[in-house]
Amino acid sequence: MTETKQHGETVQTESRSAIEIRNLSTYYGDFRALDDINLTVDPMTVTALIGPSGCGKSTLIRVLNRMNDYIDGFRVEGQVLVDGQDIYDKKVNVEQLRKRVGMVFQKPNPFPKSIFENVAYGLKIQGIKEKSFIEERVVKSLQQVVLWDEVKDNLKKNAFGLSGGQQQRLCIARTLAVEPSIVLMDEPTSALDPISTAKIEELVFELKSQYTFVIVTHNMQQAARISDKTAFFYMGNLIEVGDTQQIFTNPGVKRTEYYIRGQFG
Amino acid sequence: MARKSEKYIEGGLFAGALFTVLTTALILGVLLYETVIFFSDVSIVEFLTDRQWTPLFDEKHFGILPLLSGTILTTLVAIAFSVPVGLVIAIYLNEYSGRRFRSIVKPMLEMLAAVPTVVYGFFALVIITPFLQGIIPGLAGFSALSAGLVMGIMIIPYVTSLSEDALFAVPYSLREAAYGMGSTRFQTAFRVTLPAASSGVIVAIILAISRAIGETMIVAIAAGQQPRLTMNPLVPIETITAYIVQVSLGDVPHNSLEYRTIFAAGITLFALTFLLNSMGNWLRKKFREKYD
Numbered sequence: 150m151t152e153t154k155q156h157g158e159t160v161q162t163e164s165r166s167a168i169e170i171r172n173l174s175t176y177y178g179d180f181r182a183l184d185d186i187n188l189t190v191d192p193m194t195v196t197a198l199i200g201p202s203g204c205g206k207s208t209l210i211r212v213l214n215r216m217n218d219y220i221d222g223f224r225v226e227g228q229v230l231v232d233g234q235d236i237y238d239k240k241v242n243v244e245q246l247r248k249r250v251g252m253v254f255q256k257p258n259p260f261p262k263s264i265f266e267n268v269a270y271g272l273k274i275q276g277i278k279e280k281s282f283i284e285e286r287v288v289k290s291l292q293q294v295v296l297w298d299e300v301k302d303n304l305k306k307n308a309f310g311l312s313g314g315q316q317q318r319l320c321i322a323r324t325l326a327v328e329p330s331i332v333l334m335d336e337p338t339s340a341l342d343p344i345s346t347a348k349i350e351e352l353v354f355e356l357k358s359q360y361t362f363v364i365v366t367h368n369m370q371q372a373a374r375i376s377d378k379t380a381f382f383y384m385g386n387l388i389e390v391g392d393t394q395q396i397f398t399n400p401g402v403k404r405t406e407y408y409i410r411g412q413f414g
Numbered sequence: 415m416a417r418k419s420e421k422y423i424e425g426g427l428f429a430g431a432l433f434t435v436l437t438t439a440l441i442l443g444v445l446l447y448e449t450v451i452f453f454s455d456v457s458i459v460e461f462l463t464d465r466q467w468t469p470l471f472d473e474k475h476f477g478i479l480p481l482l483s484g485t486i487l488t489t490l491v492a493i494a495f496s497v498p499v500g501l502v503i504a505i506y507l508n509e510y511s512g513r514r515f516r517s518i519v520k521p522m523l524e525m526l527a528a529v530p531t532v533v534y535g536f537f538a539l540v541i542i543t544p545f546l547q548g549i550i551p552g553l554a555g556f557s558a559l560s561a562g563l564v565m566g567i568m569i570i571p572y573v574t575s576l577s578e579d580a581l582f583a584v585p586y587s588l589r590e591a592a593y594g595m596g597s598t599r600f601q602t603a604f605r606v607t608l609p610a611a612s613s614g615v616i617v618a619i620i621l622a623i624s625r626a627i628g629e630t631m632i633v634a635i636a637a638g639q640q641p642r643l644t645m646n647p648l649v650p651i652e653t654i655t656a657y658i659v660q661v662s663l664g665d666v667p668h669n670s671l672e673y674r675t676i677f678a679a680g681i682t683l684f685a686l687t688f689l690l691n692s693m694g695n696w697l698r699k700k701f702r703e704k705y706d
Contacts, residue, residue, distance in 0.1 A: 216594065221512070244596040252594035258587040261610045271595045274605065320591070327595065 165233065167192040167331055167361040168213060173227035175208055177220070182208045184385045185227070190378075192330075195353060195362040197372035197393065200382035201408065206365045209382070210333050213363065214250040215243050231331065248275070251324035255336040257316035259308035259323070264300050267308045267319055271327035290322040294352055314345025321352065325360075332356075334364040338371065350375050369409055373397050381405045445684065448677035455671050461678065467641035467657075469675045470666070476675065478682055480641035484558065484651035485686070488633055489626040491562025491647055492569055497619055499566070500573025501608075507574070508581040509589075509603040520578065527571040535635030538564035543636065552648055556638030559647035565632050569622045576621065580614020581607055613698045620694035624687050630655035654683045 168190035175183040183205045190196050198206040208217065215236060217223045229236050236246055248271070259267050268287040277283060287304075291297040296318045300311070308319055317337060324332060334353075338346040346368075353362055353375050366372050372379055373393060380390040381402075389396065389405045400406045407413050453461070456476045464477025503523070507516045543560040547553045553560075584607050592602040608615070638650025639660055652660075658676045666672045 214594065216590065219593075244598055247594060247596040254587060254590060254594070256587055258585075258591040260588065260591065260606055270592075270605075274595065274597050274601045323591075323595065 165192070166190060166230075167194075167232065168363070169228075169230040169233075170209075171228040171230070173209075173212070173225065173229060175205075175212060175217075175226070176222075176224040178222040182385055183212075186387045188380060188387060188390060190361060190363060192361050193357060193359070194377040195357050195364060195375055196378045196380065197376035198363065198365045198380050198382060199367075199369070199372050199408070200388075201413070202367075203384075204382040205385040206380075206382045207335055210252075210335050210363055210365050213331070213333055214247045214252055216252065218243065248327050249329050250331045250333060251327065251329035253317070253321050253324055253332065253334045253337050256340050257313055257320050259311070259316050259319050262308065263305050264308050264311070264319060265304040268323050268326050270323060275327070286326050290326040291319075293325055293356065294318040294322040295348070296322060312345070314341050314348060317341060317345065317349060318352070321349070325356075329360065331361045331363065334362065336365050336367060339367060346371070369397075369411070381408065383408070442684075445677055445681050448674050449681045452671070452674040452678045455674075456678075465643050467652075469672050470661075470664075476678075477643075478654075478679065480643040481652060481654045481657055481679060482682065482686075483643050483645065484633075484637070484641065485627055485653040485655070485683075487558045487645055487647060487651060488562040488565060488637060488653055489623060491559055492565035492626040492629075493619070493623055495563055495566030496569040496573050496622060500570045500618075500622070501577055501615070503570070503574045504577035504581055505603050505608065507578055509599055509607065520575070523571050524575055525571075526568070527575075529568070531568065531629065531631040532635070534564050534568050535561075535632040538632060538636035550648065554638070554648060554650050556636060556640075556650040557648055558637055558651050561633045561635075561637035562647065564636065565626055565629050568629070568632065569625055572622045572625055573618050576618035577611070577615045580611040580618065583614065584610045616697050617694060620690060620697075624690055627683070627686055627690070628655065630659055634659045654679045658683075 166189045168188075170186050170188040173183060173186040174181060186209065188209075198209060200206050211217045212225060212229060213231070213236075225237055231246070231250060234241070236250075260270060262270070265287055268290050269283050272283050272286060288297065291300065296315060299315060300306075300319075303310075308316065311319060317340075321332075321337075338349050341349070350371060353364070356362075357377075364372075364376065376393045378390065379393045379396040381388045381396065381400075381404075383404060389400060389402045391401070396405065397409060400409065461476050461478055463479075464475050465479055466475035466477050467480045468475045507520060511519070538560050539556075542564055543553070543555060543557070546557075546560050546563075547555075550559075588606055588610055589602055592606040597605070633653045634656040637653060637656060639652050639656060640650045641652045641657065642649065644651065657679055661673065661676045
């Protein structure tokens with residue numbers, strides 16, 4: 150008895166994934182955007198979602214923190230577990246979920262506020278008032294994204310004065326400030342120049358010891374460079390998922406190989 | 415051939431533009447001319463400091479302050495009512511309601527602006543005033559409060575429509591960022607969208623104020639015709655516009671001193687709205703600097 154119980158617990162901790170997607174299908178009205186997806190994301194790893202436009206990868210990443218809730222006619226079937234909890238359960242507080250599962254968007258979208266206020270925003274809406282705590286967290290987050298040295302003298306200046314790459318790093322800092330466990334990135338570098346892109350990739354690499362990353366990208370080199378696992382989507386189906394090394398050198402499905410080589414999509 | 419007709423068209427358009435400019439210049443010219451004559455009889459100091467306005471009585475006083483306070487008082491009541499209500503409606507339409515609800519309700523709301531103001535004035539006199547008298551015992555039959563409130567109702571569509579446009583223009587990516595941080599709809603609306611739309615909202619408010627200051631019919635009907643230097647909204651007062659109506663329609667002989675008072679009052683009104691518009695521009699620029 151005791152053994153089986155212990156055994157059961159061990160199994161549970163071992164299989165404790167950051168995200169577990171079970172038989173997930175999503176619909177926009179009658180259109181099925183994702184078809185019976187099963188996918189597991191381990192903690193403290195980087196998972197890249199790749200595939201041609203319209204394949205459903207953006208839909209999937211937005212399902213993970215319920216960003217599609219406000220879209221009329223959007224519907225989800227199946228289960229999405231984050232830290233073992235079904236996030237589409239009725240009891241789930243969506244705002245709390247999004248504090249645990251942060252998101253960085255395609256185009257840098259800082260608030261029209263000062264640099265400091267941008268990073269402090271997430272803490273302030275939680276009702277945190279302690280100034281020293283907020284300041285500490287803002288500094289830490291800006292250091293995490295290696296932006297601190299560039300902005301430390303201009304914290305009161307408007308965030309719109311920063312360059313695109315700096316703005317995107319600011320948006321990452323803003324997300325990290327509320328200490329999420331998972332960070333979703335929807336093509337985070339598609340609007341940036343190569344140098345800014347390299348900086349963000351470096352960041353993800355540095356930070357993956359503390360956070361779980363899921364990244365949608367159109368850039369194959371990027372997926373190969375920064376991710377541990379890669380999932381290839383096509384027409385709403387998950388075609389193949391595996392270690393990035395294996396997917397890029399020895400894919401199991403022809404279509405994956407064609408896509409990675411740039412022969413279609 | 416094409417070139418020639420092109421020239422006629424250009425000329426026609428220019429004439430149209432010139433016509434509006436000339437009209438404005440002419441109005442201002444007449445206003446200034448009559449005002450200068452008025453001030454040769456009445457000193458500016460008296461006009462600005464005398465606390466009574468009784469040009470139609472035997473004992474004449476030419477202090478603009480009572481009329482000015484009447485205008486300011488009714489405007490304050492109207493704005494205090496219409497800005498919060500109008501903004502709440504705008505935020506609801508933009509952040510909460512569905513597309514369909516918005517597409518039905520917004521045009522209906524804008525129809526409020528098409529109601530003739532004389533109807534509003536009548537509405538104030540026979541419905542709002544008796545209703546308010548039931549709540550506030552000391553309320554007179556004519557008052558700044560009931561005229562101001564009805565004016566506020568009339569102005570709501572201006573505030574709502576323009577603020578809603580400003581809110582609508584805020585990119586969706588900003589709302590996404592707010593939601594993605596775990597903001598509630600309320601936090602998103604008041605901490606992100608509204609501040610981002612602030613310059614447009616300020617313009618809406620300034621325009622609403624201008625509209626309230628210039629409104630004539632409602633105050634002429636429901637606010638009374640008693641120039642009184644007071645900030646008490648429960649008693650009858652008279653606004654600048656209502657006074658101009660009163661004299662224009664009355665039997666005051668043209669080219670008399672009494673008649674010219676309406677030009678002095680008119681130029682005061684003009685100065686007020688001009689000041690307001692300049693203030694609006696200034697405020698807008700200031701906020702721009704802060705948010706861009």
